Amino acid sequence: MTTISPRIAQAIESIREDRAHGAGWLARDAANVITHAFDECPAQSATELLSCLREVGRALAQAQPSMAAVSNAAGAVVLAAEEKAASGLPAMRRAVLARARQIIDSWEKTSQRIVRRAEQALPRGSIMTHSYSATTFAILERLASRGSPIIATESAPLNEGKTTARLLARLGVPVTLISDAQAAAFMPEAAAVLVGADTVFADGAVVNKVGTCALALLARNERIPFYVATETLKVAPGRPTAHHQTPEERQPGLTIPTVYFDLTPARLVTALITEEGVFAPKDIRPLARRARQYRKALSL
Amino acid sequence: MTTISPRIAQAIESIREDRAHGAGWLARDAANVITHAFDECPAQSATELLSCLREVGRALAQAQPSMAAVSNAAGAVVLAAEEKAASGLPAMRRAVLARARQIIDSWEKTSQRIVRRAEQALPRGSIMTHSYSATTFAILERLASRGSPIIATESAPLNEGKTTARLLARLGVPVTLISDAQAAAFMPEAAAVLVGADTVFADGAVVNKVGTCALALLARNERIPFYVATETLKVAPGRPTAHHQTPEERQPGLTIPTVYFDLTPARLVTALITEEGVFAPKDIRPLARRARQYRKALSL
Numbered sequence: 001m002t003t004i005s006p007r008i009a010q011a012i013e014s015i016r017e018d019r020a021h022g023a024g025w026l027a028r029d030a031a032n033v034i035t036h037a038f039d040e041c042p043a044q045s046a047t048e049l050l051s052c053l054r055e056v057g058r059a060l061a062q063a064q065p066s067m068a069a070v071s072n073a074a075g076a077v078v079l080a081a082e083e084k085a086a087s088g089l090p091a092m093r094r095a096v097l098a099r100a101r102q103i104i105d106s107w108e109k110t111s112q113r114i115v116r117r118a119e120q121a122l123p124r125g126s127i128m129t130h131s132y133s134a135t136t137f138a139i140l141e142r143l144a145s146r147g148s149p150i151i152a153t154e155s156a157p158l159n160e161g162k163t164t165a166r167l168l169a170r171l172g173v174p175v176t177l178i179s180d181a182q183a184a185a186f187m188p189e190a191a192a193v194l195v196g197a198d199t200v201f202a203d204g205a206v207v208n209k210v211g212t213c214a215l216a217l218l219a220r221n222e223r224i225p226f227y228v229a230t231e232t233l234k235v236a237p238g239r240p241t242a243h244h245q246t247p248e249e250r251q252p253g254l255t256i257p258t259v260y261f262d263l264t265p266a267r268l269v270t271a272l273i274t275e276e277g278v279f280a281p282k283d284i285r286p287l288a289r290r291a292r293q294y295r296k297a298l299s300l
Numbered sequence: 301m302t303t304i305s306p307r308i309a310q311a312i313e314s315i316r317e318d319r320a321h322g323a324g325w326l327a328r329d330a331a332n333v334i335t336h337a338f339d340e341c342p343a344q345s346a347t348e349l350l351s352c353l354r355e356v357g358r359a360l361a362q363a364q365p366s367m368a369a370v371s372n373a374a375g376a377v378v379l380a381a382e383e384k385a386a387s388g389l390p391a392m393r394r395a396v397l398a399r400a401r402q403i404i405d406s407w408e409k410t411s412q413r414i415v416r417r418a419e420q421a422l423p424r425g426s427i428m429t430h431s432y433s434a435t436t437f438a439i440l441e442r443l444a445s446r447g448s449p450i451i452a453t454e455s456a457p458l459n460e461g462k463t464t465a466r467l468l469a470r471l472g473v474p475v476t477l478i479s480d481a482q483a484a485a486f487m488p489e490a491a492a493v494l495v496g497a498d499t500v501f502a503d504g505a506v507v508n509k510v511g512t513c514a515l516a517l518l519a520r521n522e523r524i525p526f527y528v529a530t531e532t533l534k535v536a537p538g539r540p541t542a543h544h545q546t547p548e549e550r551q552p553g554l555t556i557p558t559v560y561f562d563l564t565p566a567r568l569v570t571a572l573i574t575e576e577g578v579f580a581p582k583d584i585r586p587l588a589r590r591a592r593q594y595r596k597a598l599s600l
Contacts, residue, residue, distance in 0.1 A: 156456075156479045169553035176555045179456045181480040181511030185559040211481030217517035221565075253469035255476045259485040265521075 075294025204281020375594025504581020
């Protein structure tokens with residue numbers, strides 16, 4: 001029988017259905033949900049409490065299986081509780097709140113660090129980008145201020161690229177907005193490609209908005225560097241898994257699926273720009289060790 | 301001063317603005333326009349007539365600069381006139397009508413031959429395709445009848461892939477319709493990719509609906525063969541030239557261009573399936589010689 005309260009179940013459900021926010025935002029939401037679960041778990045002992053928190057954490061991880069940051073955030077908070085299990089419930093509660101707060105508060109500082117490192121790493125000239133992420137947007141704003149025009153792909157099905165383009169244009173940045181299929185035609189004009197990530201696997205492969213892999217191949221084809229801006233919270237311990245899809249049937253014989261993510265192999269990634277440094281894909285593996293600990297805390 | 305009559309100028313203009321038809325259809329239209337131009341050219345001599353026909357042929361070629369079939373068809377008809385210039389205007393007229401008729405009538409037989417060769421060349425299993433062309437559609441219909449499911453990309457901006465998908469689904473073929481950006485996610489399910497062409501350059505590079513180059517890169521990335529079905533009329537004598545675009549300005553700072561074609565380099569093409577045989581890209585060069593003659597007939 002589940003020990004998850006209806007209120008927590010609902011919070012997990014809204015994370016599952018969320019298509020508006022990226023992995024970073026949802027990870028913070030997951031950390032927050034664990035703190036509420038702490039108070040709602042029907043537990044008499046540290047063991048019962050941990051078992052309940054683990055169940056909530058696993059449900060959060062499974063709500064967004066393509067986003068390692070969600071399971072990392074949930075796992076990190078549960079690990080904090082686990083480490084204080086011998087000290088009693090009040091100590092566990094303080095540890096959970098402190099760890100969740102730390103994760104939630106890290107966002108702005110992390111983003112600023114990534115922006116600074118990206119500014120040093122990226123060449124001058126036009127930057128092609130895909131989809132929208134808060135950190136990537138902050139980098140593009142900075143690069144544009146030093147004179148880089150931006151080429152944004154629409155990024156179907158949700159067209160987050162239109163948001164990126166319109167917000168940058170409003171700031172006075174020269175932006176070219178192209179359909180996803182036009183990327184090949186415009187790639188020769190780009191000095192670099194910059195995208196965000198939903199998950200980075202231990203081997204350096206990147207899950208991001210569908211269409212990212214084609215951009216990476218087009219960049220390689222034109223010998224243009226391909227950068228991924230990501231906080232280390234998004235690094236997963238494991239290997240790439242199959243993509244997730246929502247098939248939709250419209251008329252007999254015709255299947256119209258919607259896939260939101262694709263996988264870009266590590267060999268197409270020039271560098272991963274994180275708050276802890278700029279890494280070649282092969283050098284990301286040590287960062288995946290922490291994530292393995294977080295998974296273990298969730299019994300995943 | 302131009303010798304092109306208003307009626308011919310209008311016919312050329314509708315070829316320029318045509319986004320509904322492919323290169324094969326427009327080439328036949330161009331051949332037909334030259335026969336009308338023969339009667340409307342204000343010419344007293346074979347020399348004057350040829351000069352007028354060349355002007356019309358060049359205008360046709362420039363109306364669709366990314367489609368070699370249009371200049372090939374116009375050039376072939378003008379060449380026929382040129383070869384009879386010593387025999388007087390009636391002989392020239394007969395030659396022009398015969399050559400134009402030959403080009404126009406060749407369509408169905410050419411298409412049937414390409415379908416037969418494609419059936420032999422393509423592997424069993426799912427076929428991914430892009431955009432719509434009559435010949436490609438005929439091949440897909442045949443492949444589907446022997447059990448190959450079809451994966452069609454929408455092919456923005458005009459979404460001809462939706463047409464391909466809906467027509468095939470109506471015939472009872474199992475079709476998956478995906479947005480262009482989803483190609484990477486579905487490529488591993490394909491046994492081969494099949495597309496048409498608007499122009500094939502002498503080195504084997506292919507101009508086709510924008511998005512084709514990314515499909516070819518994704519196919520190569522998954523080690524899946526990439527086939528181009530094309531009649532030899534589409535082979536151009538020259539080298540690839542820059543793409544053509546129609547920029548559209550919607551708000552300050554934001555440029556929204558529309559590019560209809562992109563260029564797929566020869567090294568990504570497994571084979572060109574034509575009515576004269578299945579060619580490796582490097583073997584297409586001899587076919588480009590005829591096209592050179594046609595250009596010469598237009599003084600291009």
